[in-house]
Amino acid sequence: MQNSVQQTWFFHRPPGEVWDYLTKPELIELWLMENDFKPVIGQKFQFIYRPAKEGAAPVYHYCQVLEMVPHKLLSYSFRKGKSEKEYTLDSVVTWTLTGKNGGTELQLQHNGFTILKDVVEHNDGWNFLLNRLTERLKVASNADANV
């Protein structure tokens, strides 16, 4: 079971400029979402999605800068849920920038999808469960195929 999103893009602009679009709130908003991003490791920030539909509640994404190397690497946690503590989805978004052919290769990795509400109670965690289930389901589908 695939457990991550990976994409590679190329832009005909230098890394410094692409970096600005990943780290300046007013520029991030142009292509991604309203946000209060600050380029400081450990900094908490939010992405806010406001649905166009009237009366629909905004969707908050609770994030924290994990790693940052200017013009090269940016990684932040990406949580979705009712509040910062009551989240149902946790994940990590990592951007890698490489100068290439007078432009920038931008790699996106969105992974670490986990349900962490009670990770203390279940040290094995969600990944263990997923692995077990994948195994189990493989066995089940092989059995089906043999019928």
Next chain:
Amino acid sequence: MQTQTFDAFQVIADPSRRKMLFMLSKDSMTINALAENFDMSRPAVSKHVKILYNAGFISIKDIGRERHCILKQDGFNELQDFINYFDKFWTIKLKKLEAILNNKSK
């Protein structure tokens, strides 16, 4: 009986239901056998089983007088859907970024 429906993430956000899935990932079990592993009333166990069933995580088979819970794939497809959702989400967003950056180079 009216039961709530949850999405896959809500279903597995609950520790008891996660534990049930863990146990069922090893082998199918009767509701009674499941209930023995939990410090809760039988109706409470049934309620969790129903939620797992409604969300497509398990199927229930009546064998004799016993009800057997068997792990099912549908609920997990929904998790895969989440990953596919983000793949599309980022494609749309990055296309937008590409358009902005291309415009600038003109």
